[in-house]
Amino acid sequence: MLLCTTVHAQLIKGTIYDKSTGESIIGASVAIKERPGKGVMADEKGQFIIQLQSGETLIVKMVGYKTFQKQYEFSADQQISIYLESGLSLNEVMVTASLANSRSKKAIGTNVDHIDAAAVAATSNPSSLADIVNGRISGAQVYNTNGKVGMPIRFDIRSAATFSMERDPLIFIDGVRYNNSNTADVNSSQEAMSALNDLPLNDIASIDVIKGPAAAASYGAEAANGVVIIQTKRGLSGQKGVAVNVKYTGGFSELARKYDQFVNNDPLNDFFVKGAQQQLYANLTAQLDQNNSIFFSANTNKNEGIVPGNEDNRHTFRAGYDLVKDRFKLSVTAGYVKGKLSIPQSASGRDDAIWNLMRDRTPWPFLSEETWRAIQKQYDNDRFTGSVKLGYTLPFEIKMETLIGLDLNHIDGLNYLPYGYLQGTNSTGAKQVSTRRNQNMNWDFKLSRNFMFSPKWQLNLSVLSQLTSAIERVNGISVRNFAVPGISNIASAAEILGVTDSDYEKRTHGLYGEAFLSYDNKLFINAGLRRDVSNMIGANVANIWYPTVSVAYNVADLPFLKGKVEEWKFRAAYGESGRLPYPNDAQTAYLVENSSFGTMVRPLRKGNPDIKPERTGELEMGTDISLFGQRFGFTYYQQHTRDAIVYTTLLPSLGWPSSLSGDYPENIGKIQGKGIEVTYNGRVFTSSNKKHSLDIFAIFNHQSNKVVNSGGRDILNTVNLIREGLPAFAFYSNVSEGPVFNAKGEYTGAKESGLKELGKPFPTYNGSFGFGLQLFENLRLQSLFTYSKGAKLYNISHRNVAMQGTNFKAKETLKEQLATQTPGTTEYIATATQLSKYEGSRGDFIQKADFLRLSNLTLSYDLGTWAKKQSNGVLKRCVVSVTGNNLWLSSNYGGAEPQIDSQGGSKRTRGIGYLSSDWTTVPAPRTYAFSLNIGF
Template structure:
């Protein structure tokens, strides 16, 4: 029997040998010819069998006749070849072409690397911006991002064009007012600070207004320290990585694309809470947009590609005089030659933004229309129209990236990024118009120079340990430098009409000359270990030094570690689950101290007693960056055309900066009370992010389909330590045991009557907690309907629940004016009733709810909004036929933004903030306040997108 089985095995092996042969091969990059180590070598007909290319790109595998060889590598298109007959010792040259498959999207995983999404242990969201913009018309980066990523709300804080964008990312576990993420565009560290040199922060000019949406190829959003640790001491708010369009891939040729967008905007929801609503509603104008965009992509040969684009955008807003005129030019060049790669990008922006004064002050248009039944009580409409507030800006951005592969496959990458922004501000009231007590004119000008520079150098090496394991090591140095210089002067009282130069003014009100410089250097090391293209382990450590931290703090370390495991379905799950990834990560990053927190300064003054040295500012030589650690765990699973992503995270912020009181006994004046920075704050946050995508229906001929998606987020935070004291600004409070920036103020407890029973005002309670400015739940949902292959209808709804807004507008009108309908109706009713009666007392108690206490106007701000609806029709096949192949594509689309809103908020717009998108401010200010802000408009746009 033993001999029989031995003979049988020999016969089987002989039979296999007749049909299976060992082949050898090399895997190379098609463009450069360099070897590609670590590529997966698979046999399609025999899942689970395979090997990997070695450090020189070589491999050997046993293949049978009729089987298909498959070669995969992250960042390359898959290679397949069927062998009808295999010869022993046969050599195969595999040339991989750069690119990715649909199920292998490349994501910015860290500062050091981009990787396939399956290899990343954190929830990094990727937006295919080019595909979205090709079929719709987002008016700002907020329109493009909001509702398309989990864990974040992104919106314009004011409804005028060119306004700031507010980012609320994850649990908001910080005391800081600086909440903007880091933004990189083609590797350039972008200066995204808003400019408010001649106006309020609510109506500042957004730096992100300088980037045309049509130029963006993709956006990666890193939402927390677990993923952003490699970016160091300024990345606790997250990182947004924007890649612009590049030249053609593949065959030699030229492609030209042109797009025209025309549209208009209008007041989305009518004011109805006032006695005289007509004057306010009629004030808003119909805004107009005209945008022309064109780009050229070229593949000159196998090594060279080019990209050029030009964009002209003229937009007016719903406030009369609000205009944005902007021209943008961008260019890109890519060279790949053997082991050398070069990528160059340059952009230039020329713009002018007119921002008429309409919010946050006595001389604002909306306040003058809200306050009294008779509009314009403080100045005439003509005087308001005469005021010019504007910014002109020139911006140059550029990056140069050089890659070279040395012997032994050691890769070096060096990138230099530059962002130069010159901004001139003007606030001018001509002679002859009365504003306040001035009728002889005023003028304020500012001259701002912003400069950002970053220089990254990286060395990396991939090691193929065996057929299953490989290790990638990377070491990176990053230097960032930001400089700001602002000069300004403010004058008044011009001698005669028509002359407005600064020297002709009789009085100088003030001058400014401020400088700011921030320098940070970080070194980041990373080890990335993978097993069988299934298990991925990443560990990294960053060390930062900065001139923003105290002199006694040598450096700060930020660790990160993540694991991603791609489960292979087995048993009854096999064939039902297409993809299943488990992931976990931990990382730390920070927020730098405010400028001058570390510096002590004195003021030298001359007096009759001689030279005096007066304390000006007390710095802390031990001040450190705020540090946020984040633990994240989650899973991504695809099954039966459904895709589910779940993430749970916890954030722990320590060393939060709290500004404490200086003791006068130590020689510091009481005017500096509450101005000394210390790292004593601590706050924790947590949240859940769920994303669900479903293919609900596909027709038998594959021409019709319906997809649904839902994003659900839950978030919360709690202050653990605030230095043993309450920190409050107006209505926002930092207190141990409460959410950060909780609303805290008094409310009306009932009416107060005089001795004759006449209502005289409201009794105000002591301060109490009245909610928080951040929602507990928020997210989005919508559908994508495809009909007859060409017609596409997309919708995007956004929602929020649990946040509150301080409605300063209604409070001020109710307590100072005569136009708030709810209180005016009660006043009229009270006038018909007899003091002392039950009816009079009841009406007076109701009227007291609209009295001065701020807490009466801390209002719920839940909402559901139809943020976007787009109908597009692809005429590509028809256009190509009609033009004999000259036209390659043609898409017509109609887009509506902010089409519908339902809310329990008593104002006109629940998603608003008078502080603007970010505030570089010591200590806390107030968040989520509606101070006569311009509501988000409803916009409609028609676009024609054609390609040659």
């Protein structure tokens, strides 16, 4: 209501609302442009009263929202309502600051990266989550571990200060704890089916990436690898109406780098094919009224890989409903995926295609091509994800929120060799089937209250309970020798090779409390503490505590840079989180057997009742500054992991057999890591008519780690070593020290050195850079380059061919050259010295894997104005785009692709494995895509 107090002024009474949700906004600052210092703050109901003179301008500011500005004249109107829109500037983007709250980047003390995934997917046509994330966040490399479609994604985040090979972050989608483990029930881990393939890329609105314990402490005992928070699109728009969006994408993939390392390269290069890609996506958003909105989408996707028979078919449906009325909020999401992934064997074995093509000059030495093409390997996949979120404001302005999330996944696997095709010694057929059921459930319950001590001081208190449960059931059977051709049911097989029946359940409960104090919209202090209990930890471990504290201070207009600094934030944070022990680390098991002596009980597995999660603490400091329209960010972090799990030897004198040697888990490992992250975003050119502009960006990362304690022992797996004083998983092997000659001076082989440290699997430096060029308001060209330096990769493929086959060009050329030279001569000795490097020493094939890659180039044109005019307003949007991924690569790696890993994306088995190996892995393809995106 407007009340006249003098001839020249009025008391304005108003309420401030969130335009998207309709909720009142507490603590917004209300000021008068013409009279700085005459401001007030909105109270706990979002209301304010201020005296305003005729013609003056009201300015309303709130963290996370665009600034509202409007000039008012005298009138006798009723009270005013002000609706704020979410802010879009660098420091005003809303991100998930903790498990309890989302806040503006301005208000958090850690470097949490935010990706506008909807904008990325609208033009760049990503084929996996890795295409959206990699190169767009600091401190991480994210890539597909295999060049086939549907393959796992590898996450290398920050310094990797862990002994664990489990490097996957936690993933939440619309609040649902997402099961992101890969499936390898009927194939190898290198060619596992990625659970992240089920994510609906065109439905993703935003992605927040929490990279370390300083920010992830609120997520507790499983968050040391980071947390990825995905929000899907909603129907909320703030304006009543219906909108429809349709996107078609078509394209193809091809072999990016042809093989030239072999004597006979043609069969291998000719084996790869062009894989067609087609996708049709549509969504509908509707704001039914001020309180109700809905969202619905459908997507059909068919991707073919560059390996014949590799195909991923998926159909996805998603729906959402939001209700906001008075003190009550309801949000419901549901998604369903129906998929089928065909994964022909092409890596890691005698029967894979690439090994059969590269091993000898004459291809297919172990398995005929006809047999390889006849073998079926596939997964049928059904997945449902859904959440229900309720919110209600209780008396005394206490906000209550609860969320129940569910992720149900049913996977049927098939590995089938038809009757009549020879594989090894079997020509009468074989079949392996599996049935997997994964169930993830989480229940979050939160209470929070905001306190206003003065117009400048505010305190928000939150307490949250989170219960998570993961259940996995796998059944399978493997048979061979069918009676007659054409019959392949399990019952008709003459021999049962094995039966699988396993159950796994993980339960964790966390209780988290948080206090968030702010002063004058400049100083923000946050402190939190989480308590976790889990059935994965030992019976003697009651619970684990994880603290976190952070400070952010925002400065504007420093005296020596008056008017030049738009934003300047200093931040610091410390937090701890963990990695749970592997399944069965805490449980002791015995095996009951029947024998001629009667029933016997023998030790099967020794569990540790004192086993705890790995604990990683992280100190992070940094600054963000916007200066002369350019934005810079700098972050320094230190990580210290203690209680790292090391598997030690059990003493036979304690009753445990020697076969369990090195299988007893203990929390005795320590590792340190550190790094820096530097970011730059800026507009370097804008034309006078504002139609043309050029934006550039760059990310630079440096990271390192060092093992502090490994229990006084070396842990070596193949070529990766855990040793005190070295980087984790350092490469460790023997190398050739030169040729060996017989009494006649003839070359007989290579002399091997002792074991040596030969580098590390993680890069010392990595990052990205690129530009966005806008022309004539409608035409836009975007690029993304990624780079890496300091990492090495074990080229098992080249070693195996050089040692076992006749097709490795470098070795065969030297052998032919040596045969023409005279033993004992200088030339002969020099050739023999070169030849000795290809005689099979593992270390000679641990190679540098530096690279610079043009990861993405996208050209898009906005036809919206033209389309709207031609359709009389029916079409609201029309964008066409052409995208190329992995267009160019420069690398000193000897193989075809420097950024792959035969171990796949995750590991959930006991013991220390090995990292960064190229075992006939399919290289990353080059892809081209065209898309048409229209909106009604």
